[in-house]
Amino acid sequence: MSEIWNYLETNGSSVLTALVQHIWLALLPVAIAFVLALPLGALVHRYLPVRHVALTTGSVVYTVPSLALLLLLPGVLGTSVLDPTNVVIALTLYSLALLVRTTADGLDAVDTTVLQAATAMGYRPLRRWFTVQLPLAMPVVLTGLRVATVANVSMVSVAALIGIGGLGQLFTRGFQLGFYLPPIVIGLVLSVALAVVADVLIVAxxxxxxPWARAGGR
Amino acid sequence: MSLDYLLDAANWSLTSPDGFPQRILEHLGYTALALAIAALVAFPIGLLIGHTGRGALIAINLGNAGRALPTLGVLMLMLALVGIGLVPVTIALVVLAIPPILATTYAGIRSVPDETVDAARGVGMTESQIAWRVEVPIALPIIIGGLRNASLQVVSTATIAAYAGLGGLGRYLFDGLATLQYDQVVAGAVVLAVLAVVIDLVLAGAQRLLVSPGVDGRGADNSPTTNRPAEPISSTA
Structure with missing residues (x-):
């Protein structure tokens, strides 16, 4: 235990850098994918042929191992293997594959009589989408967002295997130091804590x- | 992007110790071992929790916490505690595979309608008969879905075996990176991606064979009058 504190005292700043980098590499892709998934999910919800193509593509993307994707992207994009852009793009693709599906599911689950009521009250399609349909779809969409966020936080560590930063660096550091426990334990604790904090924030x-989920009902 | 290494016939030799066939077999070996152990641990627990409804909250929370654990970190921890070899790699992969199998087994069993379970109890089936002959067959599509998810993750992650000094497809990735032979890295990544897709397709096929046609709706086009009595014998409800 004291070894862990010693390690934090001497390497505190590098641990902090790794943590900040981890947060960026894990959460930026979720944010990008979330913004892209709303219009794409709406298309998938609305047009049956698009649904088939998008969901099949998504499940194939999801099947490709993250380490393989991280190593193949430089060849496709012309980036360097050590470029963090590869990580952001790879994780955006995974998050997108998940979020487009859950956004479409969420929109599917909205009661059509509610939409008819909104139309009857004079809502134009665009306003109806943003103020009625999207908010009602949010519980399902956010459930997908939680899964994508937790998955990303644990997936970023893989990037350390090919030399890109984040908390995974603490694992490879422990490896280089001959399986020295402190950095390994710190890395594990911080990445689980990060996943939990991100999850709690999304739930909040x-x-x-x-608000309707808490008001009345039961 | 060079495909030379991938397309070089010498690398596909069946007898070569570092050819693709040998590495694929090693990779499949680590994957199968971890999945078998994870299924042996997670399936009975999921079945018990799903059937009794007890301990669900603990199982769900443990499952979620397990999902947040980075496998690389677990591997390093195990390497530090146990030493180099197959054991730490297998433990890390088992930890990865347990949450999806446990969560879907539990969810699948819970999704069986209460009236179906009541009916089984009513005709005099014992609790273990209800679990094995009613709940498991009905929940099978969901349970196999969890197994597919778990095997996908384990196949993808079994590359870390190479990082711990073992074989498998990870060898091409890490050796290629270390020696800056990018065509070897590309070859390993392509074979790994294809292997993951093929395994998922095989399990999808297994799902069709194992799941009863009456459960997944394939039997639904049979005319009801040929299979069942057209009218209930008595309606007391």
Missing amino acids: VQRGIT
Whole structure:
């Protein structure tokens, strides 16, 4: 235990850098994918042929191992293997594959009579989409967002195997030091803590923007 | 992007110790071992929790926490505690595979309608008969879905075996990176991706063979009058 504190005292700043980098590499892709998934999910929800193509593509993308994708992207994009852009793009693809599906599922689950009521009250399609359909779809969409976020936080560590930063560096550091425990334990604790904090934040946002889920009902 | 290494026939020799056939077999070996152990641990627990409804909260939370654990970190921890070899790699992969199998087994068993279970109990089936002959067959599509998910993750992650000094497809990735032979890295990544897709397709096929046609709806086009009595014998409800 004291070894862990010693390690933090002497390497605190590099641990902090790794943590900050980990947060960026894990969460930026989720944010990009979330913004892209809303319009794409709407298309998938609305047009049956698009649904088939998009969901099949998504499940194939999801099947490709992350380490393989991380190593193949430089060849396709012309980037360097050590470029963090590869990580961001790879994780964006995974998150997108998941979020397009859950966004479409969420929109599918909205009661059509509610939409008819909104139309009857004079809502134009665009306003209806943003103020009625999307908010009602949010619980399902955010469930997908939680899964994508937790998956990303644990997947970023893989990037350390090919020399890109994040908390995974603490694992490879422990490896280089002859299986020295402190950095390994710190890395594990921090990445689980990060996943939990991100998850709790999304749940808090979900409670904030879906007040009807708590009001009455049961 | 050079495909020379991938397309070189010498690398596909069946007898070569570092050819693709040998590496694929090693890779499949690590994967199968980890999946078998994970299934032996997670399936009975998921079945018990799903059937009794007890301990669900603990199982779900443990499963979620397990999902957040980075496998690379678990591997390093095990290497530090146990030493180099197959054991730490297998433990790391088992830890990776347990959450999806446990969560879907539990969810699958819970999804069986209460009235179906009540009916089974009503005709005098014992609890273990209900679990094995009613709940498991009905939950099978969901349970196999979890197994597919787990095997996908384990196949993808079994590359770390090479990082711990063993074989498998990870060898091409790490050796290629270390010696800056990018065509070897590309070859390893392509074979790994194809292997993952093929395994998923094989399991999808197994799902069709194992799941009863009456459960997944394939039997639904049979005319109901030929299979069942047209009218209930008595309706007391």
